[in-house]
Amino acid sequence: MGFFHKKEEANLEHHEPVITAYGDQMNDGMVQMSFTLPTTCGLESKEAAKLFVEKMGFEKVMVTHMEAISDNFTFFVVYGKTNQHIDIREIKVVRPEHPVFSFDEINEVIEKKIGRKLVVVGACIGSDAHTVGIDAIFNMKGFRHDWGFERYPWLSAYNLRAQVAVEDLVQKVVALNADAVLISRVVTQRDEHIIELKKFLDLLKNTSGVSPHLIKICGGPRISFEDAISWGYDAGFGPGTKPSEVASFIVHEFLKRAGKN
Structure with a gap:
C-alpha cells in the first residue's frame, strides 16, 4: 500500500452524517x-x-x-x-497515508534502516520575509511541544530562512546533495505563492546534480496536500503542522523510494 495520495472518507463522529x-x-x-x-x-x-x-x-x-x-x-x-446541507459521507480528502512517528522513533528508523543522516534544506522563497512556518519546523524548540529538525541527531537540517531566491535554493540543494527540500510561502496575494513554487520546480528540472530521489515539500497557510500534489510536489502541509509530521513523511517517502519499506 502506498504512503500517500489515498482519498479517505472524513471522520464521521457527528450526530448525523448530513449537516448544516x-x-x-x-x-x-x-x-x-x-x-x-x-x-x-x-x-x-x-x-x-x-x-x-x-x-x-x-x-x-x-x-x-x-x-x-x-x-x-x-x-x-x-x-x-442557509438551507444548504453537506453529506459528510461524500467528502473525500487527499492526505498523507502513513503513521506519524515520535522524535525517538524517527531517529531510530533513520539509524537502523538508512544508516546515515538525511539532509534536509528549508527556505522561504522569493520576496516573502515570513519565517514563522519554516522556523517552526526547523528550530530546535519546534512547535507545540514537538522538537524541530535541528534537534534531530539523524537529520542534517539547513534552514536558509527568508527571502531566498529560487536560484540560490536550487544551488544549495545541489551543493548539499539534499534528500529533501522544504519550501514555505506565507504571502499568497494574486497567487504569487503558486508562481514561485512552480518556478522552483521548473528550475530544478533544468539543473544538473539534483538527486533524482529528492523529496519536494511545500507549506504555508494557503497550501493543502492536494494543491501541492497538483503542482508537482510530493507533499504539502498547512497551518498547525508539527515537525514530526513532516519528518515522518520524509522518512517514509525516502524508504519507499529506496525500496526499504
Whole structure:
C-alpha cells in the first residue's frame, strides 16, 4: 500500500452524517460572516450589506455590526440562515497515508534502516520575509511541544530562512546533495505563492546534480496536500503542522523510494 495520495472518507463522529451550520441549536443553519463594502457608513450601506447577503442565498439576514474603516469603506458583521446541507459521507480528502512517528522513533528508523543522516534544506522563497512556518519546523524548540529538525541527531537540517531566491535554493540543494527540500510561502496575494513554487520546480528540472530521489515539500497557510500534489510536489502541509509530521513523511517517502519499506 502506498504512503500517500489515498482519498479517505472524513471522520464521521457527528450526530448525523448530513449537516448544516450550527448557531444556537442543531440544524438551524445560522451563519456569521464579515466583509467590507466600498461605501460610506450609513443606512444605505447597511441595507446594501443586507441585500448583498440575501443575493448569496441567505434568509433571515441581520446586520449586527457596521463600522467605517475609512471614508469610503465600511466593515460589516452579518448573520443569515442557509438551507444548504453537506453529506459528510461524500467528502473525500487527499492526505498523507502513513503513521506519524515520535522524535525517538524517527531517529531510530533513520539509524537502523538508512544508516546515515538525511539532509534536509528549508527556505522561504522569493520576496516573502515570513519565517514563522519554516522556523517552526526547523528550530530546535519546534512547535507545540514537538522538537524541530535541528534537534534531530539523524537529520542534517539547513534552514536558509527568508527571502531566498529560487536560484540560490536550487544551488544549495545541489551543493548539499539534499534528500529533501522544504519550501514555505506565507504571502499568497494574486497567487504569487503558486508562481514561485512552480518556478522552483521548473528550475530544478533544468539543473544538473539534483538527486533524482529528492523529496519536494511545500507549506504555508494557503497550501493543502492536494494543491501541492497538483503542482508537482510530493507533499504539502498547512497551518498547525508539527515537525514530526513532516519528518515522518520524509522518512517514509525516502524508504519507499529506496525500496526499504
